[in-house]
Amino acid sequence: MNALFDLILAILGLYRLVLIITIVMSWLFTFGVINQYNQVVSAIWQVCTKLTEPILRPIRNVLPSMGGLDLSPLIVFFGILFLESLIRKDIAPALT
Template identity: 40%
Template sequence: MLAVLNVLMLALNIYWWIIIASAILSWLYAFNIVNAGNQFVDSIGQFLYRATEPVFRRVRRVMPDLGGIDLSPLVVLLGIFFLQQVIYIYLYPAVQRAGI
């Protein structure tokens, strides 16, 4: 069971960094620092968009419209942090006590 929790924590950490990379790339696109016509940059952007947009879309549905400010990545990062804390504080000790 500890192996499952460790894999879950690793997946949450990887998704954390995917969200950070997506936010940074969106800023680079917005300020015209990267060339959107570059095939390599476009493929990275498409991957990050496809990996994050389904989660961001669900968060945006429940959040109020703030104009040009998109806080959905921040909300998702806070959700990931909350899940990690629940795993560290409650699930790891419970699994260790149970001896699973």
């Protein structure tokens, strides 16, 4: 059972990393630091977007408009941290 929790925590950690990459890349696009028409940048952006959008889109639909400020990645990030904490401190010890 421990291996299953370790796998879930690893997946959540990787998803958190992809979310951070997506956030940083969107800032870099906005400020013109990187060119989104570069093949490598475009490929990374497409992969990150395809992984994060299915979770971010429903949250964006629920949140009110903040004038161009997107808080959905922050909500997902804290949700992942909460899940990781819940698994480490409550679920895993209860089942071992």
